[in-house]
Amino acid sequence: MFELQKIVLDIFEIVQGTSAFHYLIPKIGVGGAVEVTGPVDFKALITFTFIFLAGLGAIFGIGLAFAAQRFAVKVDPKVEMVRNVLPGANCGACGFAGCQSYAEAVATNPDVPPNLCAPGKAAVAEAVARITGKVASAQEPNFARIMCQGGSSKSVKRFKYEGVQDCRAAVLAGGGDKACIYGCLGYGTCAKVCPFGAIKMNEDHLPVVDITKCTGCRKCEQACPKKVIEVLPASRQVLVACHSRDKGVDTKKNCSVGCIACGKCVKICPFEAPSISNNLSRIDINKCKVCGLCVSPCPTGAIVDFIPMRSKAFVMDNCIGCQICSKVCPVNAASGEPKKKHTIDQQRCIGCGICTAKCPVQAIDGTFNAREVFEAAAAKKAARAVA
Amino acid sequence: MENLFELFIAASLINNFVFTRYLGLCIFFGVTKKMETAIGMSVTFTAVMVISAALSWVIYKAIMIPLNLTFLKIVIFIGIVAGFVQAADTIMRKVSPGLYYKLGIYLALITTNCIILAVPLINAGEGYSFIQSLSFGLGSGVGFALALIIMASIRERLELADIPRSFQGLPIAFIVTGLIALAFLGFSGLITL
Numbered sequence: 001m002f003e004l005q006k007i008v009l010d011i012f013e014i015v016q017g018t019s020a021f022h023y024l025i026p027k028i029g030v031g032g033a034v035e036v037t038g039p040v041d042f043k044a045l046i047t048f049t050f051i052f053l054a055g056l057g058a059i060f061g062i063g064l065a066f067a068a069q070r071f072a073v074k075v076d077p078k079v080e081m082v083r084n085v086l087p088g089a090n091c092g093a094c095g096f097a098g099c100q101s102y103a104e105a106v107a108t109n110p111d112v113p114p115n116l117c118a119p120g121k122a123a124v125a126e127a128v129a130r131i132t133g134k135v136a137s138a139q140e141p142n143f144a145r146i147m148c149q150g151g152s153s154k155s156v157k158r159f160k161y162e163g164v165q166d167c168r169a170a171v172l173a174g175g176g177d178k179a180c181i182y183g184c185l186g187y188g189t190c191a192k193v194c195p196f197g198a199i200k201m202n203e204d205h206l207p208v209v210d211i212t213k214c215t216g217c218r219k220c221e222q223a224c225p226k227k228v229i230e231v232l233p234a235s236r237q238v239l240v241a242c243h244s245r246d247k248g249v250d251t252k253k254n255c256s257v258g259c260i261a262c263g264k265c266v267k268i269c270p271f272e273a274p275s276i277s278n279n280l281s282r283i284d285i286n287k288c289k290v291c292g293l294c295v296s297p298c299p300t301g302a303i304v305d306f307i308p309m310r311s312k313a314f315v316m317d318n319c320i321g322c323q324i325c326s327k328v329c330p331v332n333a334a335s336g337e338p339k340k341k342h343t344i345d346q347q348r349c350i351g352c353g354i355c356t357a358k359c360p361v362q363a364i365d366g367t368f369n370a371r372e373v374f375e376a377a378a379a380k381k382a383a384r385a386v387a
Numbered sequence: 388m389e390n391l392f393e394l395f396i397a398a399s400l401i402n403n404f405v406f407t408r409y410l411g412l413c414i415f416f417g418v419t420k421k422m423e424t425a426i427g428m429s430v431t432f433t434a435v436m437v438i439s440a441a442l443s444w445v446i447y448k449a450i451m452i453p454l455n456l457t458f459l460k461i462v463i464f465i466g467i468v469a470g471f472v473q474a475a476d477t478i479m480r481k482v483s484p485g486l487y488y489k490l491g492i493y494l495a496l497i498t499t500n501c502i503i504l505a506v507p508l509i510n511a512g513e514g515y516s517f518i519q520s521l522s523f524g525l526g527s528g529v530g531f532a533l534a535l536i537i538m539a540s541i542r543e544r545l546e547l548a549d550i551p552r553s554f555q556g557l558p559i560a561f562i563v564t565g566l567i568a569l570a571f572l573g574f575s576g577l578i579t580l
Contacts, residue, residue: 048454056446056463060470067474071481100488164547 078107078131085127086117089195093118093217106132115139119196119215141234142216144199144209148184148228149241149304151204155180155255166192171225179254182243184228190220236285237306238292240265245278252300259302265294270330270354290369291352293330310351311366313344319363325355391522393578394515398526401577404502405534406568411502416560418493418535425539428493433528435475435497436506439468440524443507444517457511464507469498502527537567 083103090098094116096105106112106128115125115136129136161170161177167189170176176185186205198213199220207220211234221229228243240259244251248260259281265274266281273288274281281302283294295305313334315325321339326332333349336342344355344364353367362377364370404410418428443464451457476494479487487494497503506527510520541563550559 045455049456049459052450052454052456053459053462056466060466064470064473064477067477071478073481073484164544165549166547169547 079103081131087119091195091217142231143211143214143234144231146207147241147243149257150183150255151206154257168225193219193223238290240281241304242302245280257301264297268297291354312346312349312351313364313366315342316363328354328358394522395526398523399530400574403530406571411500414500419538419542422539425535429532429535431493436524436528440520442467444520447511468503472498
């Protein structure tokens with residue numbers, strides 16, 4: 001109380017501007033030691049404080065301003081604008097080390113195309129093209145496809161694995177606990193690394209790709225230690241979902257849905273797309289017309305058709321009766337008299353789309369490829385009209 | 388403690404700033420989710436620490452003690468660190484852009500680290516000489532780096548482990564830090580005076 005009283009009186013004195021002040025300020029050092037030096041000249045103290053603080057502030061301020069000018073980096077404002085348009089996931093699908101690098105490259109380098117951002121799709125490509133003044137061309141999206149159907153209910157395990165629940169760890173234990181050494185281990189590494197949450201593990205411990213979220217960034221392809229994920233163009237919708245190079249007998253022992261290289265797909269394909277090598281059937285994606293004919297003859301169901309529902313074909317009124325559709329139809333669904341409008345038996349039609357593609361006047365509609373076929377024909381007609 | 392090496396060992400192991408003094412914890416938990424961020428932060432921190440310790444010592448000894456302004460320690464030391472970090476940020480952006488982008492946000496975050504204030508305060512309180520301050524600062528940086536790297540390697544593996552829902556994330560990280568702190572108790576008594 002006495003101390004407090006003294007403080008109040010002395011402050012009063014200072015305010016009145018009277019004589020020097022004899023309050024002893026205890027100095028408390030780190031560690032608790034309390035030292036008390038001699039009496040302190042309060043006026044001088046405050047003056048020096050202000051001078052010191054103002055001086056230090058001025059030195060730092062001037063120093064920083066000088067440094068900012070001397071070390072100024074000229075940043076192209078376009079880089080900032082492009083960077084704001086990009087998704088910011090830093091997935092690396094563009095081939096650059098993150099969105100900032102791509103923004104710099106596309107804004108400063110005239111050779112870098114503006115449509116490399118796979119997650120951004122058409123909207124971002126357009127925006128980047130607008131900012132940088134480049135021309136953007138539409139790129140076909142790529143989706144990740146899982147080339148294995150051997151979930152825990154369909155495949156056999158060699159041993160019981162008790163370790164870190166990650167495929168990259170499981171593969172270190174003698175190649176993984178699956179009997180088929182080419183198959184998916186099912187511990188969900190791909191689901192963990194996907195930056196867009198497009199891969200989920202189902203109850204059978206098999207990854208399922210949500211193509212509405214997949215951007216083809218290839219992170220899962222790089223992370224999978226068994227390399228069962230392939231990133232392919234979106235239109236490649238009929239694939240042999242198996243990588244097993246074991247002989248058919250061994251494959252059948254290990255997994256009920258593996259490819260046994262029986263060759264039925266090779267025989268039935270009208271376009272000669274599948275071929276067998278190393279006990280595995282591979283579909284040549286350039287020859288395959290996604291008709292889906294090979295899916296049902298496959299005895300193990302290794303071939304997967306990613307088209308959810310194939311709508312059936314029907315013939316329109318501009319049919320000229322050339323009978324080409326009835327010749328190419330693999331299930332004999334198309335029929336009709338020469339020079340008269342043909343019909344397609346809706347019970348037999350499997351929606352393979354071959355007749356739609358082969359019709360010379362584009363009189364068949366309804367299949368999944370109808371729009372593409374019509375657009376291609378219209379483009380050809382326009383090109384011929386110009387020529 | 389006169390010996391420089393003893394000071395170094397004391398700052399990095401015996402009185403490790405994270406595990407014994409419980410300082411710098413928010414950055415410690417924030418940055419140790421991945422190994423590469425932990426390494427980036429530890430390198431930046433050590434560099435900034437050493438230079439800040441030097442600058443703070445110079446200003447303290449040359450100006451503050453003669454003018455009896457030692458009560459301004461905290462304010463001035465933080466000001467020095469903030470100014471230096473900003474200058475380093477600006478200079479590095481021009482001189483080595485690669486390093487600048489690698490460090491990214493971490494350089495600016497160091498200003499908010501408790502340890503960056505603790506070291507100059509301890510230097511001032513204990514009255515170390517210039518070289519001793521540098522040694523202490525370097526030791527603290529190395530100790531912090533050690534703490535970050537140990538924690539990052541544990542936390543990366545914790546991601547794959549089967550942790551109960553209520554413990555995931557920060558709770559288990561705190562428990563692990565406590566266990567490591569217990570282990571670091573073993574260093575006490577390493578140097579006897």
